[in-house]
Amino acid sequence: MSSPHDVVITGIGLVSSQGEGPDAHWQKLTQPGLEPVLDASRFAPYTVHPLPAIDWNLQIAKRGDQRQMETWQRLGTYAAGLALDDAGIKGNDELCTTMDMVVAAGGGERDEAVDAAILAASESRNDRDVLLNEKLTTELRPTLFLAQLSNLLAGNISIVHKVTGSSRTFMGEEGAGVAAVETAAARIRSGQSTHILVGGAFQTEHSDMLLGYELAGYLHRGAWKPVWQRQGGEGGGVVTGSGGAFLVLEQREHAVKRGRKIYAELGPIVSGRARRRRGELDAEIASLLKQAALPNGELLAISGASGAHAATAAEKSALDANPAIAARAFSTLTGHMKEAQFPFAVALAALAVERKAAYPVFDAANEKPFSGIPRTVLATAIGYHQFEGMALVSAAD
Amino acid sequence: MANLKDHMGRPIVAVTGIGVVTSLGVGKTDNWAALTSGKSGIHPITRFPVDLLNTRISGMVDFLPSSSKGASLLTYELAETAAQEAVAESGLDSGDFAGPLFLASPPVELDWHERFSLYNSDSEDAGAERLLRVARGLKELDIFETTQFGSIADRLADRFGTRGLPITLSTACASGATAIQLGVEAIRRGECDRALSIGADGSATAEALIRFSLLSALSTHNDLPEKASKPFSKDRDGFVLAEGSGALVLESLEAALARGATILGIMRGCGEKADDFHRTRSKPDGSPAIAAVRAALADAGLGEDEIDYVNAHGTSTPENDKMEHLSLSTVFGERIGSMPISSNKSMIGHTLSAAGAVEAAFSLMTMRESVIPPTINYDNPDPAIVLDVVPNQKRNAEVGTVLSNSFGFGGQNTCLVMAREPV
Numbered sequence: 001m002s003s004p005h006d007v008v009i010t011g012i013g014l015v016s017s018q019g020e021g022p023d024a025h026w027q028k029l030t031q032p033g034l035e036p037v038l039d040a041s042r043f044a045p046y047t048v049h050p051l052p053a054i055d056w057n058l059q060i061a062k063r064g065d066q067r068q069m070e071t072w073q074r075l076g077t078y079a080a081g082l083a084l085d086d087a088g089i090k091g092n093d094e095l096c097t098t099m100d101m102v103v104a105a106g107g108g109e110r111d112e113a114v115d116a117a118i119l120a121a122s123e124s125r126n127d128r129d130v131l132l133n134e135k136l137t138t139e140l141r142p143t144l145f146l147a148q149l150s151n152l153l154a155g156n157i158s159i160v161h162k163v164t165g166s167s168r169t170f171m172g173e174e175g176a177g178v179a180a181v182e183t184a185a186a187r188i189r190s191g192q193s194t195h196i197l198v199g200g201a202f203q204t205e206h207s208d209m210l211l212g213y214e215l216a217g218y219l220h221r222g223a224w225k226p227v228w229q230r231q232g233g234e235g236g237g238v239v240t241g242s243g244g245a246f247l248v249l250e251q252r253e254h255a256v257k258r259g260r261k262i263y264a265e266l267g268p269i270v271s272g273r274a275r276r277r278r279g280e281l282d283a284e285i286a287s288l289l290k291q292a293a294l295p296n297g298e299l300l301a302i303s304g305a306s307g308a309h310a311a312t313a314a315e316k317s318a319l320d321a322n323p324a325i326a327a328r329a330f331s332t333l334t335g336h337m338k339e340a341q342f343p344f345a346v347a348l349a350a351l352a353v354e355r356k357a358a359y360p361v362f363d364a365a366n367e368k369p370f371s372g373i374p375r376t377v378l379a380t381a382i383g384y385h386q387f388e389g390m391a392l393v394s395a396a397d
Numbered sequence: 398m399a400n401l402k403d404h405m406g407r408p409i410v411a412v413t414g415i416g417v418v419t420s421l422g423v424g425k426t427d428n429w430a431a432l433t434s435g436k437s438g439i440h441p442i443t444r445f446p447v448d449l450l451n452t453r454i455s456g457m458v459d460f461l462p463s464s465s466k467g468a469s470l471l472t473y474e475l476a477e478t479a480a481q482e483a484v485a486e487s488g489l490d491s492g493d494f495a496g497p498l499f500l501a502s503p504p505v506e507l508d509w510h511e512r513f514s515l516y517n518s519d520s521e522d523a524g525a526e527r528l529l530r531v532a533r534g535l536k537e538l539d540i541f542e543t544t545q546f547g548s549i550a551d552r553l554a555d556r557f558g559t560r561g562l563p564i565t566l567s568t569a570c571a572s573g574a575t576a577i578q579l580g581v582e583a584i585r586r587g588e589c590d591r592a593l594s595i596g597a598d599g600s601a602t603a604e605a606l607i608r609f610s611l612l613s614a615l616s617t618h619n620d621l622p623e624k625a626s627k628p629f630s631k632d633r634d635g636f637v638l639a640e641g642s643g644a645l646v647l648e649s650l651e652a653a654l655a656r657g658a659t660i661l662g663i664m665r666g667c668g669e670k671a672d673d674f675h676r677t678r679s680k681p682d683g684s685p686a687i688a689a690v691r692a693a694l695a696d697a698g699l700g701e702d703e704i705d706y707v708n709a710h711g712t713s714t715p716e717n718d719k720m721e722h723l724s725l726s727t728v729f730g731e732r733i734g735s736m737p738i739s740s741n742k743s744m745i746g747h748t749l750s751a752a753g754a755v756e757a758a759f760s761l762m763t764m765r766e767s768v769i770p771p772t773i774n775y776d777n778p779d780p781a782i783v784l785d786v787v788p789n790q791k792r793n794a795e796v797g798t799v800l801s802n803s804f805g806f807g808g809q810n811t812c813l814v815m816a817r818e819p820v
Contacts, residue, residue, distance in 0.1 A: 112524070119513070119516045133450055145609075159808070168579075176547070208507070211507065217532075
């Protein structure tokens, strides 16, 4: 039964190594046997899924604005613009100034050259704190700080796209993306908001972004393999990708009134925090699946599995335990996009619902075909290290 | 019997526990005594050498065991200490809080001391390549966890037994207020009866100081540190970087009364509005800050004439204080000249991600104690800013309602309205 306060998806903005926009992603990801776009040399021994060629001018008109951002903020601002365009909100002052925003963010890019110079000098200096002062006061570009600040992705979206109803930035890897979508949906459902921009971006082509995983040995090394096939491989199983995903969530009544196309309805969204060191992850995933109240019959699941060995094995065994579920781990084709992972999963789920077709298997050895029309699709994000979330995305009618 | 629903039919949100840490000390008692006697916590930096730095003073918290252990560990300890005080005061179980956690904390990065130590533990290759190779050989997760944005909240969730996925957020200098707002909203939506909202910031590293310094945001009045933060003064020249934490236990009034808890205050309303003008400067007409104040008043169901006191953002930067005056005088009209408005930052500096929560804690205490902390260092008033800033000396006054402002980089504007009593 639909209700006026339902949360519906009316805009999708996607960027990954596979291209940009919902149409391009649908066309690519529905090609059987699609190959991932990989760069195995630039950060060897790690493989990454690099950004596609992007004409930033298409979503960030002012060169001055582009210069104020590093690639991560530019990427997020760009993907947000795609979503606003798709929802018919971009350039509409009334809708933008009343639009709320929740961004899932990590940190921006440090200056690698300055860092490398400081590290090199530290080999011959014992007064390293003084060395830091010397180098940082003279070599840091003053505005770089703003290009690194987590909440400045949202800040740039306000400046470039004029979204100014409210602006909140959540931090914390996949969990930030889950909480952002969950909180946005709760605000719409309760009548606190009518339309919200929610999403995130991840720019992996920077050594610090890889270091964030590798301090715990999470990255996969050696030859690339699909997400489900990395157990026992060299390294920790994660192959990262640059990309971004933004959604426009809207109260059903609000979307209908302005005559917008609705991709799908969103909800329920469930989330959790397993104490993994105590071995709670399996039970937590099972509990989330139960809370999500899966429909009867064959179910397509867009899995945000990262490839991280323990988390991916736990998710796989939970999904395999339900023979009705046909999972698609999209990171096989896009790489892991951290804060953007859950919004990306929800977007792919919404596309399948709207196009009334499933994606073919991304890994024939581990995924099974799905032949029906997916009226409801599950989206998951089991964090590579912590935090878990899932959502059901359903046909809007 | 008290009304349990507000003017919009939502559950009224009460505060039943308050905790605070600043450079003035640990806990409400010490902080309040210092704050009401006009004492400054700003002091020379000793945590790292200040060679070549233009700013050599701060309001760092130097007296905790983690004070020298890096931003991530200190931020955790600050958050944990304030939250422990708040939860203990509320009378709830501090190991099984059983409500959600909202944490405002600074973005984290691998600390330079760790960077140096990892890098110099090896000599092959150079730069990032060497760091990555050393990193993947690490046998424990301690360093890794200092770089994960969700880890501080994860530890706090373990420590206090909060429920569900904890939310870590950043809205720059408005973060602490946003953490409170998220808790208020969750209770109003009926998702929970109680929430733990914390703002904590222990990120005053040399690099953070240099970054703000390069943006010309910091005071360079190094010679008399306690005089450096002088909000609304003519010779104000920037904010003073500081650390601290504030924590509130929020509860639906109904649940709090049902268990016989002491009601310390009421969160009446929250308002926000983003600015699209510039990354560090506000729209010249002040319209976003004005809209945020008005949104908070509307959410609280209060008119402009029903606010007794304003706990200012009052950073002591030329820009902020001017814009805050403009927006307050626009909203409150002529009355602004006779409304008390003071800045806690004159004594504790700018605690960044914690500021909104620390200052909400002090706002609640202002109402409970009927004492308004002063704006110190108000020796040279800015003639363009005509406000009753409660200059230099505390003032005894009945305060029933407070507006607390938080404005931040990236166009973040969040305002909270608090009241002493339920309606």
